[in-house]
């Protein structure tokens with residue numbers, strides 16, 4: 001990463017392919033003033049966008065879906081260039097956005113329709129009650145480097161459908177995909193209500209200071225700072241943060257599926273995912289067999305730079321800092337008595353960490369407590385399901401978990417005892433594709449949630465209450481002025497009649 005410091009107006013950030021170190025792009029380092037100007041412009045365009053109505057907005061989102069499909073190869077190459085992730089994984093990012101567009105565009109009218117609750121008592125019986133969903137004018141989406149297209153895309157879709165204008169601030173490490181999304185919006189000729197600003201943390205902070213609502217994905221440290229700043233500004237934020245997701249393998253599990261699923265769930269995207277499987281608890285009776293199957297699967301994986309013909313299963317880590325964290329966790333575990341079943345070889349550029357299975361681990365080790373965000377799978381032997389549940393919950397994070405068992409009812413019963421926002425039984429990542437379900441973290445893993453059916457689009461709206469008389473109202477109301485002893489008595493009796501639920505209390509004052 002290098003910065004041209006000659007002029008603050010033209011400063012840029014170079015983007016590197018982490019596997020090769022090659023510079024693959026360069027983006028502006030936008031100042032707080034520049035961010036404010038972008039947000040001002042978005043704010044001025046937003047009312048016309050809102051006025052299009054949900055169907056009008058959905059029509060533009062569907063055009064964006066077609067653009068994404070028509071430009072898939074270009075987007076995949078950009079993603080591959082700035083992350084080094086295999087193209088098979090990059091394609092998923094494009095398709096997830098298309099799926100989100102289809103899901104929310106088809107339902108936007110229903111999800112955003114006015115609601116008409118019934119009045120609940122005599123005092124309000126003459127009223128027509130309406131709840132209206134009105135968008136936050138400008139939503140800021142601050143996104144990380146692990147899924148640089150999917151995360152801003154999947155968050156922008158419901159925000160735009162809600163009627164908000166959106167400014168995306170991608171990570172400085174991988175800004176090109178976010179810019180690609182904004183380019184697509186321009187190329188389809190859509191109203192200018194989607195923009196992308198680039199730069200470092202200061203640019204993200206300027207976004208928080210300018211917008212009306214923040215959707216953030218990233219580290220717990222930054223998420224906490226953003227939530228604090230949003231609190232000062234009294235604007236809402238939804239923060240999706242890190243995790244330390246446990247996998248529980250019970251003795252009755254289909255061990256082959258469990259090993260395959262945990263290998264993928266722990267290593268996809270080089271393990272750089274918030275819902276990555278980060279630690280595994282296996283019942284003692286199947287521990288050895290499970291390890292055998294896991295090692296077989298993991299040692300067969302090919303690591304390297306995908307040549308375009310699916311030649312690699314795992315790419316490099318995104319940053320030097322990330323590689324250091326991962327190696328630190330492996331070194332710490334080994335120093336405390338853990339063993340290596342597979343891995344860890346450091347390649348030339350220093351950004352490849354081989355898929356690493358750690359055994360003989362325990363909760364004194366960083367690899368079992370702190371977010372690793374890398375291609376490691378620490379596996380711990382447990383006596384039974386009770387011990388697994390206790391250890392799974394012994395964690396500051398609460399994002400998601402997996403449970404592996406042939407007994408679905410038992411799996412669900414265990415899920416309900418885990419302190420996490422989502423649980424996949426006999427699968428990894430499955431909830432990510434279920435837009436009807438919320439994705440959110442408990443404990444230090446977040447605040448609020450994304451997607452989750454209607455809530456996924458309504459979160460970008462302020463709820464407005466409107467009351468109106470059903471029939472022509474009288475000139476004065478009994479609750480209004482002037483007060484008099486007789487009126488006060490009448491009103492008190494009337495209110496008592498409404499409040500009490502038995503005859504004595506209806507008739508006699510206490």
Ligand code: NDP
Pocket residue numbers: 142143144145146169170171172173199200201202203204205206208217218219220221222223225226240241242243273274322325371372373
């Ligand atoms: P950060 O949380 O620092 O970055 C996420 C996003 O926030 C980036 O766009 C970043 O910009 C931006 N940002 C940074 N500081 C501020 C700020 N003060 N105000 C507003 N926006 C800001 O993640 P890191 O890249 O530093 O990764 C650190 C760790 O976070 C990882 O090791 C991993 O454990 C975790 N992580 C979790 C992710 C998840 O999906 N939950 C994703 C990525 C990381 P910029 O990059 O330009 O600094």
